[in-house]
Amino acid sequence: MDAFYASVEQRDNPNLRGKPLVVGGDPDSRGVVAAASYEARKFGIRSAIPCSRAQRLCPSAIFVPPRMSRYKEVSRQIHRIFADYTDLIEPLSLDEAYLDVTADKAGLGSATATAEAIRTRIRDELQLTASAGVAPIKFVAKIASDFNKPDGQTVVPPHRVLAFIRPLPIRKLWGVGPATAEQIEALGVTTIGDLAAIPESKLLARLGKRGPFLSRLARGIDARSVSPNRERKSQGAERTFAEDVLDRSRLEEVLEGQAERVCERISQQGIRARTVTLKIRYADFTTLTRSETLSIPTADAAQTVDAAKRLLDKTEAGERPVRLIGVSLSNLVRPGGSTVKGQLELPF
Numbered sequence: 001m002d003a004f005y006a007s008v009e010q011r012d013n014p015n016l017r018g019k020p021l022v023v024g025g026d027p028d029s030r031g032v033v034a035a036a037s038y039e040a041r042k043f044g045i046r047s048a049i050p051c052s053r054a055q056r057l058c059p060s061a062i063f064v065p066p067r068m069s070r071y072k073e074v075s076r077q078i079h080r081i082f083a084d085y086t087d088l089i090e091p092l093s094l095d096e097a098y099l100d101v102t103a104d105k106a107g108l109g110s111a112t113a114t115a116e117a118i119r120t121r122i123r124d125e126l127q128l129t130a131s132a133g134v135a136p137i138k139f140v141a142k143i144a145s146d147f148n149k150p151d152g153q154t155v156v157p158p159h160r161v162l163a164f165i166r167p168l169p170i171r172k173l174w175g176v177g178p179a180t181a182e183q184i185e186a187l188g189v190t191t192i193g194d195l196a197a198i199p200e201s202k203l204l205a206r207l208g209k210r211g212p213f214l215s216r217l218a219r220g221i222d223a224r225s226v227s228p229n230r231e232r233k234s235q236g237a238e239r240t241f242a243e244d245v246l247d248r249s250r251l252e253e254v255l256e257g258q259a260e261r262v263c264e265r266i267s268q269q270g271i272r273a274r275t276v277t278l279k280i281r282y283a284d285f286t287t288l289t290r291s292e293t294l295s296i297p298t299a300d301a302a303q304t305v306d307a308a309k310r311l312l313d314k315t316e317a318g319e320r321p322v323r324l325i326g327v328s329l330s331n332l333v334r335p336g337g338s339t340v341k342g343q344l345e346l347p348f
Contacts, residue, residue, distance in 0.1 A: 001078070001122075002129045002150035004095035005035035008074055009064055011127050020045070020061040027055035027063055030240050030323065034066050038150060071095075074126065081121050085114050090226045096145075098138055100226035112155050119153065137222035139174035140165060161220040166193030173217055175210065183207060184214075192218045235262050236277070238326025244283045248318035251325055252309060258327045259304040266329060272297030273329035276304055278311035281324035290314045297333050304329065 001007065005023040010016045020040035025031015033054050036045040043058035054061060075094040082089050085108075088100035101114045108114050115132040122130045129151035133144025136158045143165070144154040156164045165172075171181045173192055183206060189195050195203075196218035203211030216222070237258040245251055255278075266273060277291040290311040298304065308327050317325075 001095035002131055003035060003037050005066060005071055006037040007128050008071060020058050022054050022061050022063045023066050025051045027051040030242055077126060078122060081118060085118055088226045089228055098226045115153055138224050139217055139222050143172055168192045170195055173214060234328050234330035235266050236326055236328025237262050238279055238324060240324045244321035244323055246321050251317055251322060254325055255308045255327055256305050259308060260301045262329055263299050263301040263304055267299045270334060271332050272299050272335055274331035276307040277328045278308050279326040280315050280317060280322060283321040283323050
């Protein structure tokens with residue numbers, strides 16, 4: 001979807017149409033931008049920047065609070081349209097999904113025609129616009145979906161995949177974040193085509209098991225299928241403070257509440273977690289994470305809090321003011337499932 005949250009707000013309130021709109025916190029608060037309309041993006045406003053900065057970039061911007069229940073409702077409407085064209089839908093977020101249309105459920109003859117039909121229905125029935133990337137493999141379709149926004153469509157047929165991805169910056173490759181990009185660029189690699197020319201063994205030595213996987217992607221090989229029942233890989237909670245916090249006990253108090261909420265959430269899903277991750281953002285916006293993998297999966301809040309406090313010891317919390325703190329659980333497993341390899345906990 002194109003600028004989803006902001007587009008929903010502009011659709012629902014005609015007075016906001018054509019104006020620079022920011023969905024997020026009050027610009028006088030510590031909130032961040034959740035979404036920006038295309039009119040606001042012209043001023044350099046992007047998701048995740050502080051709302052106070054967004055107001056400085058565009059003093060005439062209009063700020064509205066997020067309405068998550070409304071966005072979820074619209075997302076369900078979009079997915080009902082998807083379902084008329086395929087049963088293989090893998091949501092990535094409220095406004096983005098992979099669709100496998102190989103079976104041609106609607107009998108339209110091609111993936112290109114299917115994407116055009118879906119975008120037309122979203123426009124006609126919901127008065128919103130969507131952009132699509134059409135390709136034979138997932139990560140290329142994802143890149144292509146951003147190529148012709150807003151309200152555009154980019155088609156990459158099988159014989160054009162390598163020509164399409166080779167000149168792209170390495171940071172466009174799926175799974176390459178800033179840290180990985182720095183490691184790869186240290187090899188003199190700047191484009192996906194450059195990466196494809198590096199021997200897998202060299203990438204394995206440099207990047208570990210991610211190396212061969214990224215090498216295959218760079219050569220247009222992506223065996224991942226569209227997974228309709230894909231479960232979330234993590235569950236978490238975080239909080240941005242109205243004022244920076246230096247008091248360690250206050251941070252621990254917040255962590256306890258977050259751990260209780262997250263553990264309750266995964267318990268209701270019958271899930272346990274092996275890895276606890278702490279996220280800290282200092283007053284100067286420096287952000288870091290610290291993780292600990294437990295020997296036995298847990299959904300216990302007390303164990304999670306203990307781990308989070310140990311991770312807090314590895315930061316400068318209490319010495320440097322903290323703007324944001326959060327805790328998340330990942331490496332999720334279902335008790336008795338094939339991915340659980342730990343031993344039973346005995347009462348020694």
